[in-house]
Amino acid sequence: MATTSISFAESSLLNLVLRRADDALILGHRLSEWCGHAPMVEEDIALANIALDLVGQARSLYGYAALVEGSGLTEDHFAYRREQHQYRNCLLVEQPNGDFAATIVRQVLFSAFMDLYWREMMTSRDKALAAMAGKAEKETAYHLRHSGEWLIRLGDGTDDSHERAQTALDELWVYTGELFEADDIERGLAQSGVAPDVLSLEGSWNQRLAPILREARLEIPQAPFMQSGGRSGRHSEHVGYILADLQYLQRTHPEAVW
Amino acid sequence: MYTQALNGIPDEATDQSSEAARFQARVDAEQKIEPNDWMPDAYRRTLVRQISQHAHSEIVGMLPEGNWITRAPSLKRKVALLAKVQDEAGHGLYLYAAAETLDVSREELIGQLLAGKAKYSSIFNYPTLTWADIGAIGWLVDGAAIMNQIPLCRCSYGPYARAMIRICKEESFHQRQGYEIMLTLARGTPEQKAMAQDALNRWWWPCLMMFGPPDSESQHSDQSTRWKIKRFSNDDLRQKFIDATVPQAHYLGLTIPDKELAYDDASGHWKIGPIDWAEFKRVLAGGGPCNRERMRARRKAHEDGAWVREAALAYAQKRRARREAMQIAAE
Ligand SMILES: [Fe+2]
Numbered sequence: 001m002a003t004t005s006i007s008f009a010e011s012s013l014l015n016l017v018l019r020r021a022d023d024a025l026i027l028g029h030r031l032s033e034w035c036g037h038a039p040m041v042e043e044d045i046a047l048a049n050i051a052l053d054l055v056g057q058a059r060s061l062y063g064y065a066a067l068v069e070g071s072g073l074t075e076d077h078f079a080y081r082r083e084q085h086q087y088r089n090c091l092l093v094e095q096p097n098g099d100f101a102a103t104i105v106r107q108v109l110f111s112a113f114m115d116l117y118w119r120e121m122m123t124s125r126d127k128a129l130a131a132m133a134g135k136a137e138k139e140t141a142y143h144l145r146h147s148g149e150w151l152i153r154l155g156d157g158t159d160d161s162h163e164r165a166q167t168a169l170d171e172l173w174v175y176t177g178e179l180f181e182a183d184d185i186e187r188g189l190a191q192s193g194v195a196p197d198v199l200s201l202e203g204s205w206n207q208r209l210a211p212i213l214r215e216a217r218l219e220i221p222q223a224p225f226m227q228s229g230g231r232s233g234r235h236s237e238h239v240g241y242i243l244a245d246l247q248y249l250q251r252t253h254p255e256a257v258w
Numbered sequence: 259m260y261t262q263a264l265n266g267i268p269d270e271a272t273d274q275s276s277e278a279a280r281f282q283a284r285v286d287a288e289q290k291i292e293p294n295d296w297m298p299d300a301y302r303r304t305l306v307r308q309i310s311q312h313a314h315s316e317i318v319g320m321l322p323e324g325n326w327i328t329r330a331p332s333l334k335r336k337v338a339l340l341a342k343v344q345d346e347a348g349h350g351l352y353l354y355a356a357a358e359t360l361d362v363s364r365e366e367l368i369g370q371l372l373a374g375k376a377k378y379s380s381i382f383n384y385p386t387l388t389w390a391d392i393g394a395i396g397w398l399v400d401g402a403a404i405m406n407q408i409p410l411c412r413c414s415y416g417p418y419a420r421a422m423i424r425i426c427k428e429e430s431f432h433q434r435q436g437y438e439i440m441l442t443l444a445r446g447t448p449e450q451k452a453m454a455q456d457a458l459n460r461w462w463w464p465c466l467m468m469f470g471p472p473d474s475e476s477q478h479s480d481q482s483t484r485w486k487i488k489r490f491s492n493d494d495l496r497q498k499f500i501d502a503t504v505p506q507a508h509y510l511g512l513t514i515p516d517k518e519l520a521y522d523d524a525s526g527h528w529k530i531g532p533i534d535w536a537e538f539k540r541v542l543a544g545g546g547p548c549n550r551e552r553m554r555a556r557r558k559a560h561e562d563g564a565w566v567r568e569a570a571l572a573y574a575q576k577r578r579a580r581r582e583a584m585q586i587a588a589e
């Protein structure tokens with residue numbers, strides 16, 4: 001039997017749109033795993049909210065990817081019919097939820113980056129991306145505020161919460177280098193005014209983080225090396241399990257409409 | 259969701275004082291009782307028990323549906339399900355807040371749930387085995403909840419009635435959404451249709467049990483009726499649900515799993531076969547397929563989250579202390 005996976009030619013623009021879409025979907029997936037299991041009902045609601053924003057962003061981006069691709073694919077083809085190596089998300093978003101501290105640290109690191117990214121994307125020459133960025137930026141600013149406030153509470157809460165927050169920061173820091181990796185795709189689209197230059201965002205990202213970490217009494221880790229590979233489809237072992245859950249029904253019943 | 263008939267209302271409720279007479283007169287006149295008004299102790303206790311049981315049901319109810327969020331079969335369905343489960347969390351919050359107006363804290367109520375001393379709707383002790391269960395829960399469980407809850411929008415206790423108005427709007431949205439999932443499955447591939455029928459087979463009877471024991475066996479409806487907490491009997495509400503739901507199942511082309519089901523021309527109602535009340539009692543007593551898992555999941559979330567709640571509290575205290583120190587320094 002033929003595979004149920006899709007194959008398609010990946011232009012630079014399509015690849016870039018999928019990076020943003022996959023980041024949003026995979027992180028949304030992770031956050032949705034909290035639903036019903038959070039430390040308090042208010043956080044069940046807040047984390048679900050962020051997950052809803054992210055899956056919503058992913059849907060808009062996949063919709064645009066389908067338009068760019070042009071052969072009649074849909075948002076669900078991109079989400080449900082690609083294999084692990086076709087996923088373009090960064091390693092940071094696929095990391096397991098861990099304890100609440102790890103979830104919050106992951107969110108702060110990612111949202112601080114995306115808030116800057118979407119803000120610059122608002123002036124993209126690509127009108128569709130600029131419009132999506134306008135909406136996504138507002139949402140992302142809230143995600144950063146919410147997770148930043150929690151990081152301060154955890155970092156400056158009890159000894160236990162401080163230690164958990166610092167440990168999470170130390171462990172997740174190695175995945176932050178990848179956010180600013182500018183390969184030919186990112187560079188080319190930055191030069192043509194379609195997308196922000198991710199390399200140039202690193203300084204502002206550090207500036208965004210510094211006051212949050214200071215107030216949280218957390219130390220910026222010294223990472224001797226960074227992990228990467230997600231953008232080219234070389235993921236951690238976690239993604240296989242995420243996709244097994246995410247795609248199981250569509251893969252089992254490829255002819256069905258849901 | 260989701261109220262379920264109460265077990266044992268204290269029956270020393272016939273307080274003869276003039277305050278009690280005034281209270282009852284207000285209830286009879288359909289005036290709302292508010293938190294600062296005088297109320298009989300038994301009325302307060304009944305409400306605390308019913309509202310908290312209802313709140314717990316919303317929270318425990320997140321688990322069976324939450325089970326399918328990561329596996330929802332399309333992004334559209336995923337967003338809708340996540341938003342639905344989030345709504346249920348919100349219902350839990352409004353209801354805990356309504357209970358708190360009766361001088362009992364959320365912590366205390368949650369403590370009772372986790373200690374196994376408080377009940378929640380038994381329906382959530384059944385497993386969600388396939389995607390069709392998400393459709394069936396929306397259609398039938400939220401549907402049954404609406405039947406139970408619409409009359410509560412006129413409950414004599416103001417905060418509960420107002421919470422119910424807000425909640426009922428969302429429940430009816432959930433019900434339509436669930437039915438639409440069932441419709442899509444019923445019109446889908448043979449496997450999808452079989453999935454839908456299987457879900458109906460498993461959820462139908464437990465949903466009928468959501469209305470509580472038959473009127474012949476429920477002793478305590480009278481007092482709740484006099485207090486205008488309860489407006490219709492268990493059997494009346496159950497019949498209303500059956501009459502509304504049977505034609506919906508027929509429209510889906512699905513079969514209600516009851517060989518004795520028949521339309522009674524004389525009364526204009528659908529008559530059902532006997533409900534297995536032994537099963538109802540067993541699940542209520544802890545013997546349902548998922549009672550232990552549900553409680554374990556709630557306890558784990560509570561225990562794993564303890565350090566987070568402590569951190570938030572410690573941080574708030576530190577902040578307050580720092581602010582006070584700054585004020586003193588400024589003076
Ligand atoms: Fe609800």
Ligand SMILES: [Fe+2]
Nearest residue numbers: 259400429432
């Ligand atoms: Fe609901």
